[in-house]
Structures are given as C-alpha cells and as structure tokens.
Amino acid sequence: MPPSHPQTPAEAGNDETPDDIYVERCQKGDLHAFDALVTRYRGRIYGLLYNLVRNESDAWDLAQDTFLKAWKALPKFEARSSFFTWIYRIAHNVAYDWLRARKIQSGTEFDDAIGLDDIAAGATTAPREIQSPDEKMAAGELGARINDALAQLSPEHRMVILLKEIDGFSYQEIADKVGCTIGTVMSRLFYARKKLQTLLQDVHDDRDA
C-alpha cells in the first residue's frame, strides 16, 4: 500500500469553489480550473484505481487516462450528476477496459470454478507486494493485513468485492459495470469472500475472542 501523501492546506480544503463553477470554466477551455479539479479529486480517483489494480504504476497511468478522458468529455457534461460521480464512473470504465485488455493479453479467461480446496493463502493469487509474511506479521497492522489479502485476490474477484463492499453497488449494477451476468458476480463475490476469510482467519478469530 503506498503511503498516503499529506495534502497541503490549499489542496485539502481551503479551496471551496464549487465544482460546477470549475466545470463551467473548464468547458470554456480553462485548464487552470481543470488543474484545480484534478487536485481535488486525484486522491479519490487514484485510490479507487489503486484498490482495483494494486499496482502504483498502473494506477498512476489509469488515473492520468481518467482525467484526460474527463477533459475531452467535459464539453458534453450536462451536470445531471455531480462532477465526482461522473469522473468516478469514467475511472471505473478505464479500469474495466484495462482489465479486459489484460485478460486478452494473457489469453486466458478467468475461471470462477476454483475449488474451495484451492482457496488457501498463496494459491491462485496475484503477485504479492509485501515481501514476506513475517515482516507483515511483525508490522501487525490490520489495515496492511487486509490490503495485502486484497492484493492476493485475482483482479476480477477484487473488483467485484470492492464494488460491493466499498462502493455499495448492487449485483445488477456490478454486472452492468463489469459486463457479466449476475450469477457470475455472485460467484466471484462468494469466492472472493471465502478467500479473504481464509487469509484473514486469525483476524476474525481475534475479533471473535
């Protein structure tokens, strides 16, 4: 998990100009106004993308793409939703496109039918970013444990569980966004939960104790 860079006061909250004022200026071609919107939302967008792709470099590039696409689409933005909702949706789409391209490159379709026996720490997982379990255990940070567990999910499973638990989307909304059936969403959610429960078994046990 990358460290959270503290925002300067000016970045964090002193700028109280409403989004729609900035949006209006952007639609007239004002790049300074867009710069302010990037500053305001880059943390949320990068955070979303980092949580989905679990790679700083990819998340950085995808966040850049998101803002670039937003700038190009801004002339058509009609403020039916908030600017943040709108750009958040763009970021999701950018992430799904990335995921699809990645799947095509790898030439394999993700197999949902992973037997429960396979769901064990270190099995059928994405590359881990934290060096060793010992170091991680020594750190003893629950947040780090959870994020490390998420990093071990496949991108498809991670995306579904984050959309459900963090963003609060319904099964249907997730199916629409990801481009699969509700059954597939439920299946991925089931396996993602099982995998996380396995990886975080001791956390659950400690909390239960």
Place this chain on the structure above:
Amino acid sequence: MNTPLPPEEDDAVSRRLGDLLRAHVPRDIEPPFPDFFNSQVLKKIRDEESAAAAVPAPLRWFGWLRSPLMAGACAAGFTALALISFHQSAEAGTRVVTNYSPEPNVTATTSYNRAAGATVIMLDGLDAFPDDRLVTAWNAASEPALQVAGIR
C-alpha cells in the same frame, strides 16, 4: 475451515468482512508525486490539443463538407442531375450527339416522336429511293450520301 457455515453465521461473517474492508481500505490515496501528476495531466491535454490543431489543412478544409447547408446543396445537386438524366433518357430515346452530313445539299435533323417512342432522323436533299428498294438496313460507309455521322 471449508466446512460450510450455517446461512445466518455465513451472513454474519460476510458482514464482518464488509465492515473490515470499509474500515481499512483507504478510499483516498494521493498519487505519488502529486504535483507531477497534475503537470502530466495538463501536459497530455496540451499535447493532444496541439496535435489536433496541427492536423493538415486539407483535412480540416473538408470539415465544411459536413455542414448541413453543404449536405442540402449536394442533395439538391444530385437530384437535379438525376432528373436531367432521366428526362434526357425518357425524352430523347436514341441519343443523337450531332448531325453531320458530308453532302452540303443534304441536311439532317432529329426529333423524338413520343407516340412512336422513336427518334426520327430527317434527311432532306437526298435523291428519292426507288419504290422497289427495300431498306431494312444499310452500310452508311458504302453510301456517302447516307453518312450521317455521329449517330449512336
């Protein structure tokens, strides 16, 4: 571990997991080098806009072709051409490009007979054909007086 839990217990575990995720997965993470992040976004925008502005003039010139006015004018032009063409083919029957007679005392005129649906070529100044001569076709090249050129 893999023993199925009762549904209510399974729901409770899922809820706890959801709570854990919501509590510990950060939703706001500043990208590394945030100022550089902004500058790169703006640079890419400027680069793309300069590239779009640098599109060769002829390509941009064609932009006016897409205007509604131009589309209307083109449609009207094509309609007029089609009507003229239809009118010519319907009215003229055989298309006579030009009338020419090598004999100065012979003149050729053409007209379209709507009732007969035929194009008639009138040759004035020719010697009369004998009544017993049946003309169904002729070789214009063999009879200079009949060389009415340009008939297609």
